Amino acid sequence: VTALAPRDVVRLEDGAVVLLDQRQLPDMEVELECRSAAEVAEAIRTLAIRGAPAIGIAAAYGYALAAQNGEDLVEADRMLRSARPTAVNLAWALDRMRDEPTPQRAREIQQQEEDDDRRMAEHALELFASSPHVLTHCNTGALATGGYGTALGAIRLACERGRVEHVWVTETRPLNQGSRLTAWELERLGIPFSVIGDSAAGSLMQAGRVDIVLTGADRIAANGDTANKIGTYGLAVLAHHHGVPFVVVAPASTIDRRLADGAGIPIEERAAYEITSRFPAHNAAFDVTPAGLISAIVTGAGVHRQPFSFA
Amino acid sequence: VTALAPRDVVRLEDGAVVLLDQRQLPDMEVELECRSAAEVAEAIRTLAIRGAPAIGIAAAYGYALAAQNGEDLVEADRMLRSARPTAVNLAWALDRMRDEPTPQRAREIQQQEEDDDRRMAEHALELFASSPHVLTHCNTGALATGGYGTALGAIRLACERGRVEHVWVTETRPLNQGSRLTAWELERLGIPFSVIGDSAAGSLMQAGRVDIVLTGADRIAANGDTANKIGTYGLAVLAHHHGVPFVVVAPASTIDRRLADGAGIPIEERAAYEITSRFPAHNAAFDVTPAGLISAIVTGAGVHRQPFSFA
Numbered sequence: 001v002t003a004l005a006p007r008d009v010v011r012l013e014d015g016a017v018v019l020l021d022q023r024q025l026p027d028m029e030v031e032l033e034c035r036s037a038a039e040v041a042e043a044i045r046t047l048a049i050r051g052a053p054a055i056g057i058a059a060a061y062g063y064a065l066a067a068q069n070g071e072d073l074v075e076a077d078r079m080l081r082s083a084r085p086t087a088v089n090l091a092w093a094l095d096r097m098r099d100e101p102t103p104q105r106a107r108e109i110q111q112q113e114e115d116d117d118r119r120m121a122e123h124a125l126e127l128f129a130s131s132p133h134v135l136t137h138c139n140t141g142a143l144a145t146g147g148y149g150t151a152l153g154a155i156r157l158a159c160e161r162g163r164v165e166h167v168w169v170t171e172t173r174p175l176n177q178g179s180r181l182t183a184w185e186l187e188r189l190g191i192p193f194s195v196i197g198d199s200a201a202g203s204l205m206q207a208g209r210v211d212i213v214l215t216g217a218d219r220i221a222a223n224g225d226t227a228n229k230i231g232t233y234g235l236a237v238l239a240h241h242h243g244v245p246f247v248v249v250a251p252a253s254t255i256d257r258r259l260a261d262g263a264g265i266p267i268e269e270r271a272a273y274e275i276t277s278r279f280p281a282h283n284a285a286f287d288v289t290p291a292g293l294i295s296a297i298v299t300g301a302g303v304h305r306q307p308f309s310f311a
Numbered sequence: 312v313t314a315l316a317p318r319d320v321v322r323l324e325d326g327a328v329v330l331l332d333q334r335q336l337p338d339m340e341v342e343l344e345c346r347s348a349a350e351v352a353e354a355i356r357t358l359a360i361r362g363a364p365a366i367g368i369a370a371a372y373g374y375a376l377a378a379q380n381g382e383d384l385v386e387a388d389r390m391l392r393s394a395r396p397t398a399v400n401l402a403w404a405l406d407r408m409r410d411e412p413t414p415q416r417a418r419e420i421q422q423q424e425e426d427d428d429r430r431m432a433e434h435a436l437e438l439f440a441s442s443p444h445v446l447t448h449c450n451t452g453a454l455a456t457g458g459y460g461t462a463l464g465a466i467r468l469a470c471e472r473g474r475v476e477h478v479w480v481t482e483t484r485p486l487n488q489g490s491r492l493t494a495w496e497l498e499r500l501g502i503p504f505s506v507i508g509d510s511a512a513g514s515l516m517q518a519g520r521v522d523i524v525l526t527g528a529d530r531i532a533a534n535g536d537t538a539n540k541i542g543t544y545g546l547a548v549l550a551h552h553h554g555v556p557f558v559v560v561a562p563a564s565t566i567d568r569r570l571a572d573g574a575g576i577p578i579e580e581r582a583a584y585e586i587t588s589r590f591p592a593h594n595a596a597f598d599v600t601p602a603g604l605i606s607a608i609v610t611g612a613g614v615h616r617q618p619f620s621f622a
Contacts, residue, residue, distance in 0.1 A: 002532060026589055165479060168593070171586065173508040183590040195486040195592040198510040199542025203598035206544060231510025237552045238545060275482065278337055279494040281506040282479070287514035 003189045004142040006114050010049060012061040012103050017060060017070065019049045021146040022143055026184040037066040037076035044083035047175065051144025052218045052254050053113050058087030058146070060097050060106035067101035085216040085266040086227055086286045088256040096237075114147030116251040116300035122216075124154035124298045125161060127247055131211035132165035134158075135201060136252035138172045138229035139181035140249070141215035150249040151214035152182060154298065159191045168204060169194040172229060174274040174283065198231050205242040213239045217297075224291030224308025225262025226250075230284055245295040252299055255310045262288035313499045315423050315453040321360060323372040323414050326379065328571035330360045332557060333454055337495040341608040345474035348387035355394035355401075358486065362455025363529045363565050364424050367400030369457075371408050371417035378412035395595045396577040397538055398529040399567040425458030427611035429561040434607045435465035435525075436472060438558055441474035442522035445469075446512060447544035449483045449540035450492035451560070462525035462560040463493060465609065471504045477516060478504040483540060485585040485594065509542050524550045528561035529607075535602030535619025536573025537561075541595055547604040556606040561612055564575045 016033040017040050024030045031130055032048050034040040040062030044055045050180075059080040066076035077098070081090050093109055109216040128134075134155055138144075149156060158164045167186060172178035179195045186193045196204065204210050219227045226232070226248050238266035239246035259265065268285040275281035297304045321330040327344040328351050330403055335341045343359050346352040351373030369392040376389035388409070392401050403415045404420055439445075445466055447457075452463035459466060464545045469475045472545075479573060483489035490506045507515065515521050530538045537543070537559050548555035570576065586592035594600045608615045 009377075106537065136401050155539055168511075171484060173482060173510060178591075179587045179590065187590065193591065195590050197478065197485060197541060197586060197594070198508070199481075199545055200593065200595060202545030203541065203595060204593075206598070230508060230514065231607065232509055233512030234545065234549055237513055237549055241552065242546045275508060276490045276494065276506050279498065279506050280504065281490075282515075283508070284511060284514060287511075287517070 003133055005141065006110055009054060009143055009146040010058050010061060012064060012106060015063055015120060017061040019043060019057060019278050020047045022050060022181060023048055026152055026180055034062065036069060037062045037071055037079055039186045040065070040106040041079040041083040051139060052087035052216065053145040053147065053150070054143065054252055055084065055087060055252055056093035057110045057113060059159045059202065060093040060109045063094060063097045063101055064103045064106040073101060074165045074221055076155065077248060089253045090254045091223050111250055113120040113145060117145055117148035117150060119151060120249050120251065120298050121148060121153045121157035123302050124249055125158055125163070126303065127212060127245065128158040128163040129135045132163065133209055133211045134164055135168040135204065135210045135213045136182065137170045137178065137179040137215045137232055137235055141172045141182060143181050143185060144216060150216040150251065152185065153163050154214060154249050156189055156191065165192065168192060169193050169195045170201060170231065171195055172231070184206055202238050206243055213244060213246045214249055217254050218286055219229055219265050220248070220250060220255045220297065220310065221259040221261045221265065222257050222309065222311040223261045224279060224294055224297060224310070226294060227265040227267065227286045228289065230287050233287040233289045236289040240293050245298045246293060247298060248294055249298045256284060257310055262290065314488060315496065316422055317453065317457050320365060320454055320457040323375060328369060328372040328376055330354060331491060332359045333361060334359055336489055338618040340429045341392065345373065347380060348373045348382055348390055348553050348570060350392040351376065352390040362450060363398035363400045363527065364456040364458065364461070364562055365454065366395065366398060366461070367404035367564055368421045368424060371399050371420045372406040373407055374408045374412055375414045375417045379574055384412060388548045395478060397579045400564045414457060421457055423566065424456060424562055428456055428459035428464045430467035431461060431560050432459060432561065432608050434472070434613050435560055436469055437614065438523065438556065438607060439469040439474035443474065444520055445475050445524045446515065446521045446524045447493065448477040448481045448489065448526045448543055448546055450488040452493060452496040454492050454496060455527060459472055461527040461562065463496065465525060465560050467502065475502065478502060479521060480504050480506045481509045481512060481542065482506055483542065484509055512546055513549050516549055516555055519595045521555055524555060524557045527562055528559050528565045529597055530576050531561060531566045531608065531621065532570040532572045532576065533568050533620065533622040534572045534622070535605055535608060537600045537605060538576040538578065539572060541598050543598045544598040546598040551604050552609060557604060558607045559605055560609045574602065
């Protein structure tokens, strides 16, 4: 069992933000060195690092690096903030860097996020009372948070406590964050799992082979509406249809308290060639799950139940 | 506009069953010549030809070829019948070949299937009254039937009659029959479409961008329970949740009148490496949609509504 350390995912050292290039996993473990805010923004945009909490931390380090380099900080903030539109964590982290653009502040943010991850996992334990067969979507592990993980962190702790037997990992098209990243993390952790096609979740639930669904989030509105990886909404509808609990695990940094509901969340449209290089394609990267389909939202503060109110 | 002719998909000539190798599409249009029942069975097993009606026709030609070759017909029947377990069309076609194992009989079967396809498309027209935005799964066109197509044939005719504006084509993991085969057929036919990830169907329905879902079938039980490509069940649940009509289009050869309901349909499990070559995977190729989620089943006989009864 070899858990990823937070600094393995992203760190600041010697004039560079160094990150594990997630585009190359699981085939190669290669580090990428970013030497300016622009290079960090490019790494975020191209998914060398991804996962809402992790890109927030990367942006914080990128901003601290820009300050060290004497870059224009207004421009650095603009580039990093706009690198991806859906996750609110970029804005959250940069807002916290503004009054103290130092490496130490960025490291504090990463440490606080890891602490929040651990609290979420502890709080989520109560949800696994009789839920040995878990389904999760996309990647929400250490790779996605630069910490302990959100949904996958909760699954990891529940597995350590003997409450999880098997994890169904959706492939997560088009970029296969499930079959590349979550599978890679679970293998390192020694947690039993099977990768499935995204469209196989329904028949597994129909057969009673899924006891709980856990996902992360990219942005949660004040009423609990949750933007997350495309396909999350479909899983929530399926879970609802089968009476399977559908749980979102996310840190406070993912909550956008200024947004009343999910209608205001910008949804990133990515390039068609991620789906097919040969034919026209539509590639929305996220969808919004209405609060009414969410059984619980777990944050570092505890397990929240309906009606949610994060205002 | 270049429509595929039935004989382009599969035919018997000069001591060989000749078929368009669907594994190579859309990159290459290559014909495969099968010179024994065993080679036809292998072509079916490895998906050189696929689609429930098309593999029935291929098996009929393979059986006629075996008779011409003086092969052991009991063994030929066994090999062809067991090439794939879920589609009932293999057994249906071979049952019809037994008393007259000739090329002429096999060609009659292909012609009758094409005629049935055309009738289905005509019957289905009434369902497109105000359904310009269509979603379909997997491939159900000429490639899948060796005729005019089932669900995709209905969409094609409805488009010719000005009733369809745009088709959402699910990628259909793990083998991409949607993004490889359906997209290729729609491009040739000049029908506007976009490929989407399988998991994007939910958010399109949520946004009101899907007016009707049409799929084919691999086996329909007497009560209307329908086995089809993995993911069909999830689409049916989503359609139900959003009040979108969910329609199955299939010829009589796909109906298994001896099966009371879907519980008796064998579901093919295919190799894990179709999903990922690196990690453990679960790869059921089909799922069963209960009749209660199906708005209509269109056969050559007409549009059937609930409660279905094909006994």
